[in-house]
Amino acid sequence: MADKVKSKGRHANSGDLIIDWAGLPVFSLVGGVTGVRAQFLRSLETEFTKRGLDLAVLPGEIFHNPYTLSLSARHHDLIVVDGPSHLPLQRIYLGESGAEAAGDLFLHGPEVEAVEIFMPRLVARLDELVNRTPVWACILIGGKSSRMGRPKHLIAGEDGRTWLERTIELLQPSVAGIVVSGKGQLPEPVADTIRLADIPGVVGPLAGILSACRWQP
Incomplete structure (x- = not known):
């Protein structure tokens, strides 16, 4: 039809x-x-x-x-x-x-x-x-590093800044806003970043992706 x-x-x-x-x-x-x-x-x-x-x-x-x-x-x-x-x-x-x-x-x-x-x-x-359509970035956290023994987003470089802090700094000039999806502590310098909870019953990166899509399709 x-x-x-x-x-x-x-x-x-x-x-x-x-x-x-x-x-x-x-x-x-x-x-x-x-x-x-x-x-x-x-x-x-x-x-x-x-x-x-x-x-x-x-x-x-x-x-x-x-x-x-x-x-x-x-x-x-x-x-x-x-x-x-x-x-x-x-x-x-x-x-x-x-x-x-x-x-x-x-x-x-x-x-x-x-x-x-x-x-x-x-x-x-x-x-x-x-x-006309704002572009947002969603950073997925929650994975662990078996070699470093800590969450990947908290691994710090030689300058003392974490992976998450550096990622947010790189993204900020190119997007209208940034959200973090997944479980885990945020470093103090970026603690006020918008957080999204994972979708219940879904595991892996897909949980964070679905959460972001539901929050802002």
Whole structure:
């Protein structure tokens, strides 16, 4: 049975699943004839390759399963639907202006020079989408070292700092927050770090991973 999609603004409801398309790197390419759009997509692919980014292009004017498309967005830096879409996607206007909504982008032409000028705006938009979702780090503790005779996270280096302290210091610049999952004492310098209890009845690293996923999916 085909998914029934209800949309309001840039949100779509597929069954019980609400998809925030405004927060995903999925755009429909509108405007321009087929050849012009193809030229733009070739230039766009070249620019993405230069930057080590992954681009996926899907045909427009066909039904795209909303759930499948939203999952694909996790594996690509950008997905472009070539043509109008039945979904409330953000749009890239090529060679024309329209009733632009928040998140839409406008490009004056498919020429290489125009695409090179367009790329910083597109990359900035993609960065904005990435930064909308905070990234947290979860450090799993509780394992013991048979050689050192103490919990691994409390093993200290030559500077006196524990493995856990050094790990937290390395992670802090790259994440919005840090949690520690598992049983064990925390060193005094990091004693105020958020703690998560393991899932009852589950052993090993999986217990901490499940605990973190339940706490903040």
